[in-house]
Amino acid sequence: MPAVLLDGPRHRARRGRISEGPRRFARKDSHGRSIAFERAHPQGDRMNISAVLLAGGESRRMGKDKATLLFRGRPLWQIQLELLRQLEPAEIFISARTDPTWRPADVEFVADDPPSRGPLSGLAASLAQMCTKHLLALAIDMPFMTQKYLKFLCGQIEPGRGVLPEIGNRAEPLVAIYPLEVDIDFRSALSGADFSLQTLTSRLAEAGKLRTISVPDEAKKFFLNLNTPTDLQRK
Template sequence: MTEPQVLPQDIIMLMGGRSRRMGRDKALLELDGEPMVYRILRLLNGVGRPIAVCNPEGVLLPLTIPMVMDHWQDCGPLAGIHAGLAHGREEMALVVACDMPFVSPVLGETLMKTMIKEKKDAVIPRVAGKEHPLFAVYHRRILPLLESMLAEGKDRSVTGFLQQIDTLYIEEVQGWAPWQFAHSLFNMNKPEDYMKVIHQK
């Protein structure tokens, strides 16, 4: 497995969720004494230029990366993707949720290279039929349609949006076993997910 390369992309870290099912801010959950937001930034260091999309309450930890707020409040991750793309500098961006403890820079690089090669609007991993749009690459040309959907206030789901753009789904990474692919996309929604990570990391 080769080392990830620095590619022309932003990294949009979504930290604007309310963490209702977890009951606490997922960005602050610790693994080996390291808050999740720091862990993800460390794992993806060198893959792109990071931007944090935060909720109005802000972040309780010091961050040295740009931080932006959703233009459309309480509109879910689609609004976070919009905010990150709107403030990004590059044509493409890797979106990552703040509750993914095993994010892979190699997978991020693979998604990015696939977008460049296939010239798609979005490249989304899919495992056993489940899509993972919150560790995926998006092109900035989707911004006008994204703004239109959010402004209209109709279907604000990421899944619904992906059906309206040129989306490519990938289900494997060359040289990886299926479990490695799934492991890199694991996310924590509930306390039991967090406990599983602590005991099985």
């Protein structure tokens, strides 16, 4: 399932624009690879949602980029990207500090506006560029997440309202769905002094822009992440 890409940088005025039919573009990506694609819009069985894989960068505890670490014989980026493709979103972004060499040509790289504030910057940049009304976020280091659970989350969204899973009293903002309407809140947070996603998502939930959903015991394992080399041995 090819991701939806645009020729050149997007602008806010393009959000929600519906064309009369697919338009074909061709360009070279940042690695010099020639790619051709069509500008399409969600239709048929394609989900009317955008998705971003939050790839981050080098992990101090892992000693290298998490995206390239092997888990069950496969690199994490491949596992997570395949999971997002299975949902058939309208478009898929890769968010990282720099354009990763492993990025497939049909997936768009979204750069953080410097200085990078981690996932906060990646989500803000993706919200600013997406062509749908909701953005599904998925962290690179959560390989236990399932298609079924992500589909469940997608089924909970409403116009102008996203979904935020919670385990206990702690939010899981790196596996959540954000509505387009929170774009201004993310940009405001980037210009402030508190870059915590916990703080921001708590405020968004209180404002009714995110619906909090308690994660049942049987689904808590989906949110396990890999932070140390030992974690890579998990079954």
